[in-house]
Amino acid sequence: MRVIPLYVVLGGWLSMPAFAADAGAWLQRLATAEEGQSYHGTFMYERNGSFSSHAVWQLAENNQVHERLLQLDGPAAEVLLVDGRVQCASEQLASQVRDMKPWQQAQLDPQVLGQWYDFQLLGESRVAGRPTMALGVRPKDQHRYGYELHLDRETALPLKSLLLNESGQLLERFQFIQFSPDAVQPADIEVGAACQPVSLAAEEAGDTAPQWRSDWLPDGFQLLDSSVRPSPASDERVAWLIYGDGLAHFSVFLEPLRGAVVEDARSQMGPTVAVSKRLTTADGDVMVTVVGEVPLGTAERVALSMRAGADQALR
Structure with missing residues (x-):
């Protein structure tokens, strides 16, 4: 403004x-x-x-x-x-x-x-x-x-x-x-x-806390909300986490690949970036996607920092 x-x-x-x-x-x-x-x-x-x-x-x-x-x-x-x-x-x-x-x-x-x-x-x-x-x-x-x-x-x-x-x-x-x-x-x-x-089915289904955390976040960013929801493109359930600093925010989506072949990707449209990275875990490969109005390098670093395990504490 x-x-x-x-x-x-x-x-x-x-x-x-x-x-x-x-x-x-x-x-x-x-x-x-x-x-x-x-x-x-x-x-x-x-x-x-x-x-x-x-x-x-x-x-x-x-x-x-x-x-x-x-x-x-x-x-x-x-x-x-x-x-x-x-x-x-x-x-x-x-x-x-x-x-x-x-x-x-x-x-x-x-x-x-x-x-x-x-x-x-x-x-x-x-x-x-x-x-x-x-x-x-x-x-x-x-x-x-x-x-x-x-x-x-x-x-x-x-x-x-x-x-x-x-x-x-x-x-x-x-x-x-x-x-x-x-x-x-x-x-x-x-x-x-x-x-x-607007259907509330997705919100009602998203009542499970995802067992994921980020090992790195920019100073000031905290976990604001999280859930596990059905994927709109497959039968998989996708973990969703949203982080914010009080003004800026970004979301992280984690979807099991089940052997699917997908490539890492990065894009930016105006202020919104989208970064997808393949992550190998003990339960198989997962596609991590970070979407939000933060610089591209920040989104990439967050994507690479995601780890399976105890869920991150909400603010």
Whole structure:
């Protein structure tokens, strides 16, 4: 979420304590803004050179947050979330919704995140016709990406977000074109017939703790969740673990190969990397796949560090 040129963002970070304190206060406002704020608007999402536009309505009432997203170009796809959990989705949009707004699933604790990121106010900006404050989030090591967040002065909601790699290259952009914190009505979050209920079968089946651990994790990353679930491509059961540092996160999938011949692979689409490595264990070969918004080298090192045995303790 940024309005300042990338070379200024990466090359001109100041470390004045007062700036850091003010930035932490803005981050704290952001942490609570989504919980009780109703709003509607339209935003643009850019990833891997492709663009899409969406309308959004968020209704916060009775200690619940309902959010409806509607894709405005291409197929008329939409998603409905309640308290961050997908309730129904058109197939085209279901896999994208969490990628578009990563801070919603984050644990934005300034004190904790301050161990792994530097925060700085970059100055006044303007997005969607509204005054905003640009906040820089710079990683302290090479194992995570940096953000620039343009926070609405009235609501502290992010009206623009840029995700940058270690070289200052833009990996992902989220930016409101129109935004209004006006009242949202229950009728605004009613979805169409194409929004199909999301099956909970996979979640209900995933109640077994996987017996896997990572011998290496970047500082600050901890195991957030884990389960064993049926593979969508075979009859095997796949161990799934998700790690995070409070802002960045990645998933690890481990699937028995049963003699299948597969090759190691690595790819990157925008900020998302996928690394697959064959791992030999006492029970046979396993394909380890790491997927997430972390640098490629970090994902490879995590994949190579996975070991069978006692499960890793949850945070």
